[in-house]
Structure formats: structure tokens, C-alpha cells
Amino acid sequence: MVTIRDVAAAAGVSTATVTRALTKPETVATPTADRVRQAVQDLGYRPNLVARSLRRRTAQVVGLVMQDIETPHFMSVCRGAEDALREHSYSATFCNTDDKLDRERAYLEVLVDQSVAGIIMTPASATESDLGWLHDRGLPVVTLEMELSGAVDSVYSDNQAGACAAVRHLLEAGAARPACVTGGRDVPSAQDRLAGYQQALRRAGLPLEPDLWAFTDYREEQGEAAVRALFALPQPPDALFLANSRLLVGALRALRALGRQVPDDVTLASFDETPLMELLTPPVTTVRQRAYEIGQRAAQLLLERIGGYAGPARHITLMPELIIRSSSIRPDPTDPTDLTKLTDYSQ
Amino acid sequence: MVTIRDVAAAAGVSTATVTRALTKPETVATPTADRVRQAVQDLGYRPNLVARSLRRRTAQVVGLVMQDIETPHFMSVCRGAEDALREHSYSATFCNTDDKLDRERAYLEVLVDQSVAGIIMTPASATESDLGWLHDRGLPVVTLEMELSGAVDSVYSDNQAGACAAVRHLLEAGAARPACVTGGRDVPSAQDRLAGYQQALRRAGLPLEPDLWAFTDYREEQGEAAVRALFALPQPPDALFLANSRLLVGALRALRALGRQVPDDVTLASFDETPLMELLTPPVTTVRQRAYEIGQRAAQLLLERIGGYAGPARHITLMPELIIRSSSIRPDPTDPTDLTKLTDYSQ
């Protein structure tokens, strides 16, 4: 392996000069810099990033601590962050917490041990994620999914507003008793989406019935179970709001098994747009988050902090967008102009 | 920050003994080891992984170099690999090549610079990916998606067999002129899936018509364009085989725009099972790869190499599974027992 010493020898300078020529060329005489560059070329020298990290006490690596990269939304977030980081020669290390505090903690510790330059994370708990511990170490952090992250930079996709818009729409489109299936009880995004649902109900003057919402792990199986349970109620809901795309899959399975038709028997809206949403029958109304952009912006904020920005915490809020499709619109048998009746959604 | 020196001082031993007590406890007297453990506890010492990596000349990190983590299949592969790696205290760094050789090369170099312990990769090109370069550096590598990777360990999901099975099924289910939309011309998995398609045609005694296959970047847009082009042919196909799930999305968009009904006008089969496939109308026949397991097995092979295994290259082949659903079965108007006719797939 060719080291900086070899380059120094080849260029007839000291190792210090090599470093300077490569990282701060303006501090080195032009002909010297040229000789160094030539030697680097000739020998195929590449700096050992581990040694650099040790000396600088920080690696050109950022930790991405997410609920679950298998969720389409987070894949896109990661991809957005990764692309932005790569542009600045940073690498990304991914950690899946599955929204479990102990896993979150363990990963954060490993990341600290690896001297990462910063962390982008979706806190597993609104109250118990230990951001202070990171902050004390002077480690830049950007949180996602937390509306008010206090002293920490954050990118927030307005979950509450998105959920509220979706549920208001369900109500306006004919629903009388919408239910909500959300994520974990302590999970910030799950709380906010439930809060949005409740806000919409209150706004419409409807009572809040705790039977009509369910906490899950944001996965298909628990989504399916939750929907089955909702339809086992004495008074089942006539509309469903699903707090992410995996819960939607579970819900669709449950509805199919129960023989309930969408939108005739139940109307439906879901968080998270994916390419297949418009291709389902009926197409599904979704709340679209700009996932890629969330990742990108988070990376930018983080890179600025890493670069030394020491100003007050910045909070970026991105508004999600409601994409209305026919799953959420109850066909009105009394309205002959109701477009939804023109399409046959049977099966 | 508490270093090994602090621990040594607190335990009244040398730093060498601390290291030994922590990594090879059997070489240290029990009471000494206890004192060291106690000191570690008291001080909250955590080894600096960067320093360790520098000295050991290898980091507890593995590079995952994939086409694109935004593809559901690779997400699962990554998740499988990551879970297996974490169990052995390795971290994963992800790199998206988008099947471009220059990106692949750049990422491999960065990974080498970071002293990763090994690499799991889907080569961007069957012929030009520079595996030898890695091998020369003694870096363990596991390839995915390459049937015969020579001297390098590999996990192969039998793309050709999977594609062949799907196309045979299309033919048996009534198709006469199936088309194939695959990935990039040099991309191993894309080649193999096309080869499987061709194999099925040959087997059925059908001619190979180059007009009936198309190379793409494995993304929705090019999938849509390819399908539109196929249906602009003087003699359009009556069945489509899509080489991944993103191409399927593009195909469905194109078919909808063209007003072609599935399975009446065209039958359909796609590589890659995702949770929504069974929920589409009609449900889509897919070739299911055991993506999570592919990642897991690859990680295991790699960890064995990292652990010193020096035997001959191992090649694991996983057989994908054909999941037959109604998208691929052409309703037969002359057969009164044809079950597919019992379901109304209109719109």
C-alpha cells in the first residue's frame, strides 16, 4: 500500500507538505504542489481515510438512524440523504431501529464509537430518545418527524396537517365514522398522524371514540389485525385512515378477506404515496410526502452544522400533499352526476 | 473522552492488559480482568473504533454496493445483509450505483480507502466490473446476480430459471407472442432474465424476435416507454414479461393509457414479488426472489471469508418461485370452465 511517506519521498518533500498540497493547495508553492500531484498520480496514492479520521477525530461519515429502510418512504429519504452526502464526499451508514428504543440507543453508541460526523434520525420515541446525550458530545444531529425538536435542527413533514387533510376529505366525501390505524404509541409520526385525525373529527363536531383508533408497529400484519378488529366492533367504521403504506397493505388484505368493497362499503385514505397507489382498483387517496427532499434537506442542514454553523436550531417544515383518488369517495346513490359511479370497482 | 489509558490507570495495569482483558480474556488473570471490567464500567469506556481500525488495518464495516436501494427487492436484500452483519457487530455502508460503471468504481475506491472488511455487490456489468482489482487487495467480496463468478463467492437467485418459468407459464396460459422488458444491456440480472425469456420461447418452438424485447434502466419511466413502443409495433405482443417490479409499474401505466385490459388484451408476469402484487386488479403473477435471504446468505459467506476461510469459492443458488395469479391467464372464451371468467376484471 502506498502511503503519504512514499509520496513525500517521490516528490522530494515532507509528509506535511504533501498533506498541505492536497488539502490546502494555496499554502504551498505552485511548483511544489505540482510535483506532489505528479507523485500522487504516478504512485496511485489514495489517502487512508481511517488514519485521517483518527487524527481529525471525526470521520466523513454520517449515520442515518431510521425506523425501517424496508418502508418505501424511508428508502426514499435515505436515498435523498445519501445523494446529498455523497456530493460532499460523505458516506452514509444505515441503521434500522424498528422504532425500538434499545436498538436506537445501541446504534447511536456504535455511531459515536465510529466517530461519525453527524446523525440524521427519526427518534423512536417522542419523549425518551436521548438526543441530549448526543448533543453533549457536540455531535450534530438532525431529527425527522418531530415537530418541535428544541435545540436540534429538524426537518418536519407536517404529519398532523397531512393526516387532518386526509380525514377532512374522507368526511367531506361522505364518511361518518372514520377510523385511524397508526404506528407505535410513542412514535412521533404515529402520534402526529393520530392527532391530525382527531383534529379533523373535532373540527367536524364529531365525537372522539378511542375504539376507532389503533396503534401498531407500522407493518402489514398489525395493520391487517387492526382493521379486522375495527370491523368486529358493534358499530364498525365506514372509512379508514392508514398512517403509512404498509398499514394500507394490511388493511386491503383485511377488507378483501372480510368482503368489504372500497369505496362502497368503506372509503380509504393512506399516508405515503407509492407508484402503485394510482394503479390499485380503486386508486387510493394518499398523503404524499416529499420523501427524497426530506432526506436531502436533512443532509444539507447536517452538513452545514458539520461545516461549523453554530446558529440557532433551524426547523424546516415541508407540507405534504393530498392526492385525491376514488378510494376515498363514497358513491352517492342519490346523485346521478356522481362520477365515481361511472367506474365499476367491483372485485 | 475516556481512552484506554484512563482505564489502564484506573485498573492499575498497562494499556496492553486492558486490550487483552477486553478482547482475549483467557490470556489475562481472572482478578485482573475483573478489575479492568470494573474500570470500564465505572468510566463508561468505549473503544474508539477508528483507532482500532487503523491499527488492525481493517474496519468492522462492510460495503453494500447495489443497483438502487429504492427498488423494493434491494431494500430487502440490504435489510437481510444488515441484520446478519449487525449480529456479528459489523456495520453496513450503502452505495447506489444505478448500474453505472463509473459510480461503481468510485464507490469501490472509497470503500477501499475506508478499509472496509469486505464488500457485497451486484456488479453493474457482466464483463467490466473490476473484481480483480478488489481481489488483488485481498478484500473479500461476495457478488450477487452473477451466475458464475469464478473465484469470488456468490449468491445467485436463478434469474434465468425464474424468467423462463414465468414465460413458459405465460405461453401455457394462452400467450402466443410474449414480449420482454428487461434492464440494462450489460447488467447481469437483466441479461439472465432476457435469456430465460428466450429460453422459454425456444423451448416452445417460437421464433426469437428482437423487436419483442427492450433494454431499460429498470425504472418506471423507461418501462412505460418500452411498453408503449411494443404496442406501436405492427404486430404488438399479447403478453408481457417485466424484469422487475418498477418496470411493472411503468407497464401498467402504459397499458392503462393505451386502454389495454389485463388479462383480456394482454397477459402479464413480472419479476419481484411485493406486498401489493396480490392486491392489484387483476392480481399480478410474479417471480418471487427470497430477497431477505439473499442478503443474509451473502453476509454469512462474507463473514466467513473475513473470518479467515480461504477455501475455494462458494456459489449459492436460490431458486425463485413463480406465484401464479390471474394477470397471466388469458380467459378462454371457448372454455366454460375457465375460472378466470368468473371474476370481472374490467377497469
Place this chain on the structure above:
DNA sequence: CTGCCTAGTGTAATCGATTACATTGCCGAT
């Protein structure tokens, strides 16, 4: 002409853990 400043470069310490090699002391064999 002297002294100060600066540009350019070199020397050597440093980051923190690991490990080759050296040392100590004890046991059992001769």
C-alpha cells in the same frame, strides 16, 4: 544595515488502540 514579517517547508507529536517483543516470577523437571 537591522529587525520584523511572511511565505514555504520541515520536524516531530499526536490521534487511540493493538501487538511484537521484553520482562518477571513461579513451577516442575533434572
Place this chain on the structure above:
DNA sequence: ATCGGCAATGTAATCGATTACACTAGGCAG
């Protein structure tokens, strides 16, 4: 009693790059 051998521990070199500090030479002001 002596010595080989081994268990337990310490000393110090090492991994490769960065950087604090030191030095030199030339330019310029006084």
C-alpha cells in the same frame, strides 16, 4: 540448586495522516 518453560504483564513501536511548532530565506520598513 539450576534451568526450561509458561503464564501474566509491561514497554514501546506501530498503523497513516494531520498539525502545532520551529525554522529558513527573502522582502520591506525604518
